């Protein structure tokens with residue numbers, strides 16, 4: 001029997017509680033959820049619920065702590081306390097982990113416990129587990145994919161025509177896909193946090209999220225989809241990490257992809273994550289990337305790995321050496337200041353323009369110069 005304490009019981013936490021309480025397999029029924037931290041005890045909550053974090057963190061009978069509160073603090077301090085107290089931690093909180101990974105992995109290593117994060121990246125996709133499996137045989141050279149369910153829901157609804165951005169975002173929030181502050185979703189920050197976690201697992205290095213060049217979909221408009229459709233394309237928000245001889249590049253950006261491509265086939269809250277390595281080649285993993293039960297499934301997978309003794313020990317992570325200079329592309333840019341792109345413009349694209357191949361760094365410099373807060377940019381794949 002493994003006793004589990006949980007911090008937070010919202011969208012993800014309630015899914016974890018349901019799966020653990022139902023215990024549908026022999027191994028699953030050996031996991032017992034014994035304490036649950038909530039802000040306020042409400043009607044219908046059983047004796048396991050508490051408003052005091054230390055009831056979970058200081059309980060000597062609890063073996064593992066699940067953190068699904070969200071936010072950097074107090075979640076980060078609670079995780080530190082659990083690890084320092086000799087308890088392994090399973091978290092779905094990519095924002096906290098991307099911010100505090102260096103400290104938390106060091107602490108886990110010092111106390112010989114595990115810190116697992118399958119649910120934090122790609123919701124229900126067994127992505128971290130598979131990156132780990134690939135990386136134990138050979139280096140992962142790069143990865144790319146759709147890392148965010150909320151924006152994928154918005155984009156795949158907008159591509160059908162007629163859907164209003166704000167209305168569809170509200171639907172995604174109601175369905176439990178969005179972050180508490182959905183700016184993290186639509187500005188690409190949530191995907192960037194997941195790129196940071198993927199770089200840790202794939203390349204064994206850590207970078208702050210600010211090192212990931214990030215463009216979101218906040219200013220996307222129906223005209224961008226109309227132009228894409230008329231050219232046999234659609235739009236998806238992609239995250240990428242590449243490892244070139246121990247230097248890393250990483251970015252998040254809307255991408256114009258062929259309407260019959262793998263990325264275009266991924267709709268609603270589904271995500272797809274693709275890795276490249278020498279002997280396995282290209283492998284793709286798809287599943288719901290957001291939502292209560294798929295994400296909870298990933299949390300429980302981590303718990304079972306711990307129970308079966310196959311959870312990875314935490315490792316201290318060296319800092320990544322970043323080099324974004326090799327990232328190049330043809331970029332779609334819609335801005336009220338197109339003159340900034342005159343010398344690199346290749347063609348008009350409806351209300352926008354497409355550049356010839358330029359570096360991502362050049363794009364970023366020009367975007368800054370354009371000083372257009374409603375500028376929308378994407379890469380042509």
Ligand SMILES: NC(=O)C1=CN([C@@H]2O[C@H](COP(=O)(O)OP(=O)(O)OC[C@H]3O[C@@H](n4cnc5c(N)ncnc54)[C@H](OP(=O)(O)O)[C@@H]3O)[C@@H](O)[C@H]2O)C=CC1
Nearest residue numbers: 008009010011012038039068069070092093176290291295
């Ligand atoms: N939703 C999803 O599809 C996915 C979410 N995640 C991540 O999982 C984490 C949780 O997300 P989600 O479940 O959607 O968020 P929710 O807001 O639905 O759940 C978080 C819960 O934690 C509670 N909480 C927050 N702070 C405290 C505190 N100090 N003490 C006690 N309880 C607290 C909240 O209470 P209250 O509401 O009262 O503030 C809420 O019930 C986030 O890090 C998110 O990024 C990861 C993958 C998918």
Ligand SMILES: N[C@@H](CC=O)C(=O)O
Nearest residue numbers: 148149150178179290
């Ligand atoms: N807000 C996130 C939730 C899962 O990580 C998303 O939409 O992907």
